[in-house]
Amino acid sequence: MSRIATPPAYSGGSPGVSSDKSSYGRVESSKSVSTSQSLDEKSYIPKPRFESGNSERVKVFMRIRPTIRAEETSGAIAWNKGSETITLLRPESPVPETSFSFQKVLGPQTSQSEVYNYAVRDVVEDVLQGYNGTVMAYGQTGAGKTYTLGNTDASAVGMIPRAVAEIFNTAAADTLHTYQICLSYIQIYMEMIQDLLRPEAENLAIREDSAGGGVFVSGCSEVLVNTLEDCLHYLEMGDRNRVFAFTALNAQSSRSHAVVMLTVVRSSRYLSSKERDARAAQGDPSTLPFASPKVKVGKLFLVDLAGSERLKKSQSVGLRASEARAINLSLTTLGMCISSRASDASHVPFRDSKLTRLLQESLGGNAKTSLLLCVSDAKEYVDETLQSLQFGARAMCVKNKPVVNERMGTSTLAAQLMAALAAAAASGTRAAESQRAANLEAVLHQTKEERDALEEERLKLGKMIDALRKEKDVEKKELEVRKEVALKEQADLMALSHGEQLKKAKGVAEQLDREIQKLIKDREAMIKLHREEMAAAKVREEKLERHLEEVVGDLNDSKARNAVLQRCLDATKADLKVFHASMCSGLSQVKEAVSRIASGPVEGEGEG
Numbered sequence: 159m160s161r162i163a164t165p166p167a168y169s170g171g172s173p174g175v176s177s178d179k180s181s182y183g184r185v186e187s188s189k190s191v192s193t194s195q196s197l198d199e200k201s202y203i204p205k206p207r208f209e210s211g212n213s214e215r216v217k218v219f220m221r222i223r224p225t226i227r228a229e230e231t232s233g234a235i236a237w238n239k240g241s242e243t244i245t246l247l248r249p250e251s252p253v254p255e256t257s258f259s260f261q262k263v264l265g266p267q268t269s270q271s272e273v274y275n276y277a278v279r280d281v282v283e284d285v286l287q288g289y290n291g292t293v294m295a296y297g298q299t300g301a302g303k304t305y306t307l308g309n310t311d312a313s314a315v316g317m318i319p320r321a322v323a324e325i326f327n328t329a330a331a332d333t334l335h336t337y338q339i340c341l342s343y344i345q346i347y348m349e350m351i352q353d354l355l356r357p358e359a360e361n362l363a364i365r366e367d368s369a370g371g372g373v374f375v376s377g378c379s380e381v382l383v384n385t386l387e388d389c390l391h392y393l394e395m396g397d398r399n400r401v402f403a404f405t406a407l408n409a410q411s412s413r414s415h416a417v418v419m420l421t422v423v424r425s426s427r428y429l430s431s432k433e434r435d436a437r438a439a440q441g442d443p444s445t446l447p448f449a450s451p452k453v454k455v456g457k458l459f460l461v462d463l464a465g466s467e468r469l470k471k472s473q474s475v476g477l478r479a480s481e482a483r484a485i486n487l488s489l490t491t492l493g494m495c496i497s498s499r500a501s502d503a504s505h506v507p508f509r510d511s512k513l514t515r516l517l518q519e520s521l522g523g524n525a526k527t528s529l530l531l532c533v534s535d536a537k538e539y540v541d542e543t544l545q546s547l548q549f550g551a552r553a554m555c556v557k558n559k560p561v562v563n564e565r566m567g568t569s570t571l572a573a574q575l576m577a578a579l580a581a582a583a584a585s586g587t588r589a590a591e592s593q594r595a596a597n598l599e600a601v602l603h604q605t606k607e608e609r610d611a612l613e614e615e616r617l618k619l620g621k622m623i624d625a626l627r628k629e630k631d632v633e634k635k636e637l638e639v640r641k642e643v644a645l646k647e648q649a650d651l652m653a654l655s656h657g658e659q660l661k662k663a664k665g666v667a668e669q670l671d672r673e674i675q676k677l678i679k680d681r682e683a684m685i686k687l688h689r690e691e692m693a694a695a696k697v698r699e700e701k702l703e704r705h706l707e708e709v710v711g712d713l714n715d716s717k718a719r720n721a722v723l724q725r726c727l728d729a730t731k732a733d734l735k736v737f738h739a740s741m742c743s744g745l746s747q748v749k750e751a752v753s754r755i756a757s758g759p760v761e762g763e764g765e766g
Contacts, residue, residue, distance in 0.1 A: 213557045216521070217261045218550045219277040220244065220531045223302040224266035230536040234543060239265055246547060248540055258547045260554070266535070270314045273306065274321075277528050281458070282321045284526050285422055286328055288454030288562040290372075292461065292520035293317060296549060297532035298542040299465030306532060307462045308397070310390075317530075318418055318460050319390065325422060325458075326386040338423040340380045340619070341389055343396035346512050347414035348484040354396030354416070355379045355626075364515050372519045380421070381626070382619045393418065401481075413481045415488065415513050418460040425453040455563045459520060463489065463513075466542065488513045493549055495521055500555035521553075526560045529553050 222244075225232040236245040236255075243259045262276050281291035295303035295317075309316035329337035343354040344362070353359035356379045365376045383389040401413040464485045491511040498506040499522040508518045520527045531550040533543045 213559050214526060216527045216529055216553045216556045216558065217277070218529045218531060218554045219262045219264060219273075220258075220260045220533065220547075220550065221264040221268065221273060221302070221306060222266050223532060223534050225534070225536045227536075230534075230538060232535045232537070234537045234540045235533070235535045237263060237265065244547075246540065246544055248544070256544065256547075258551055260531070260550060270306070270309070270316065270320070273530070274317055277530055278317045278321055279324070281526055281528050282324050284560070285420075285456035285458045286325065286424065288424065288456050288564060289560045290457045290459075290519060290525040290563065292459040292517065292525050292527040293321070293530065294459075294461040294463060294517075294520070294527070295530045295532055296463050297465060297546050298534070298539060299467045301465060301532035301534055301546075303465060303530075303532045304462055306530060307460060318393065321458065321460065322389050322393075322420070323386060325420065326389070334427055335424050336427050338425075339383050339389070340421040340423075341383050341392055342375070342378050342380050342419040342421075343393065343416070344375060344378055344419070345400055345414040345416045346488070346516075347401050348481060349488070349512055351375060351378075351512055351516075352399075352414075353378050354399045355381060355392055357399045364512065372524065373515060375516070379622060379626075380619065382616075382623065413464060413485070415464050415485075416462040417516065418458075420458040420460070422456045422458070423453060424456070452564045455565065457563075459517070459525075461517070463492075466545070487511070492517070493552070496549070496552050496556055499557075500552050520558075522556050522558060524560055524563075525558055527556075527558060 222235060222237070234247055236247055237243075242261070242263055243257055244263055246256045246258070248254055248256070264273055264276065278293050281293055285291040293307075295307050297303050305314075305316065307317045308319075310319055325337075325339060329335075329339070341355075345352050345354055350360060351362040351364070353362060359377055359379070362378055363376045364373050367374050381392055383392065396416075396418075400416060466486055466489050467482050488511045491507060491514050494510075495506050495508055495514045497503075506522070508514045508521075514521075519525045529550060531546050533546050
């Protein structure tokens with residue numbers, strides 16, 4: 159098993175490199191597109207017949223983008239050309255090698271035409287037969303999703319213009335049917351659905367389709383396109399309104415999920431007698447007098463999913479970080495829905511995001527789905543590649559049950575009924591003619607309502623186209639008016655003479671001088687006021703200082719008086735102590751005298 163070599167031909171989106179996202183306007187004609195999308199018979203294998211109502215798994219195709227930056231290191235994927243199994247190499251992880259198998263592995267040298275033949279062509283053919291079909295591109299940011307789907311460079315036309323070209327080429331070559339093709343183009347930006355063909359229509363709602371089942375975007379414009387050029391024009395218009403931004407991983411990173419919705423209504427064309435005779439002469443079996451009255455309605459969803467990214471690697475901050483979080487959240491919900499479908503869980507969280515709600519029929523419903531995994535061979539993004547491969551492996555387990563969408567075609571049926579009436583009139587059997595006429599009139603009456611509804615829808619589409627054209631004309635007129643005003647202002651400016659310009663300049667200078675003088679006066683007044691306030695403050699300060707000195711003097715005098723009083727008090731206390739001592743001594747002498755007297759007469763006094 160060999161590792162992927164880097165071919166020089168691939169120029170898809172890559173981390174840090176702006177991919178070639180040419181505008182649809184560069185596809186100049188249907189001829190150029192049909193030439194670039196001509197089949198490579200070596201790579202295209204006709205598919206077996208599919209019966210309506212049978213189960214069919216989601217088909218997953220892996221496309222490897224080589225390393226195209228100098229700082230990238232190849233070798234994350236080991237794959238032998240021709241094998242449908244690849245091995246992801248992660249030598250530093252507990253599981254160093256992980257193998258995955260898909261319907262087809264498309265190597266770095268695979269051309270856009272080969273990718274279309276393998277992954278998209280069958281879905282487009284089924285849509286032309288009345289089935290619903292979905293083609294999704296999934297992968298990390300910069301893995302080449304938008305390049306694969308939307309590139310319009312003549313050397314590498316993407317899947318969307320190829321699919322559109324095949325639809326119109328098939329319609330032009332089909333002489334047995336008439337085709338009506340309608341286009342819608344939306345983006346899901348931060349969980350808000352925006353109409354890319356009518357940018358003012360924001361935050362559109364998803365509604366249940368009670369008549370045909372599934373869901374639809376309420377208020378989304380649906381444009382009737384009659385030519386390939388018209389279709390590419392509207393796609394280019396939608397691309398101009400998409401949200402792109404620079405990140406560290408991709409110079410032009412898609413910040414929204416983009417969904418192109420094509421509705422193809424195919425009805426049988428009534429053949430005249432001359433046409434039937436001519437076909438019968440050529441051995442054509444399609445010579446029945448009446449064409450089938452049923453109309454087949456196929457819907458094709460082409461989904462360019464925004465790439466998952468890690469904020470640490472993309473270095474997104476602010477609004478870009480919020481966008482990345484919204485993208486990652488919706489992709490996580492998509493993965494949860496696929497896991498639930500793959501495991502036949504009783505509850506599938508389709509309503510948790512606008513993206514999964516819109517793709518509900520594509521994941522286990524009435525649709526044929528093809529998933530393109532766009533991955534990188536760079537070792538720097540091996541974790542992101544692993545996540546994409548695991549997503550694809552789970553998607554392969556999801557089963558869809560597509561059925562042909564048919565309804566009664568009123569115009570074809572009316573033509574058949576009128577022919578039957580003519581045949582009945584020519585038969586000469588009046589009773590049978592009357593009965594058949596009554597039956598045919600009853601059928602015509604039943605189909606009138608549907609015919610009126612189709613006519614009303616056609617009128618609405620016509621009005622919408624007229625409104626878009628009027629808006630374009632108004633924008634053009636406004637642009638012309640702005641241009642005329644700008645030219646007039648420029649002419650008026652150039653018409654001014656040198657004297658008038660000098661006079662104007664002098665007037666401006668005088669005005670500036672007056673304003674300067676006013677500013678000087680205002681400044682001087684402010685300075686004067688400030689000085690007066692400073693002087694008043696100084697006077698108040700001096701008064702406070704004098705008052706403080708007086709208070710301090712009074713305090714000192716009070717302290718001196720207190721000291722004198724304290725000395726007097728101390729002297730009085732000392733005198734009291736001396737007096738007390740003398741009193742105590744005198745009292746003792748008195749007590750002794752009294753005691754002697756009480757004890758008896760004194761010697762000498764008795765003898766006398």
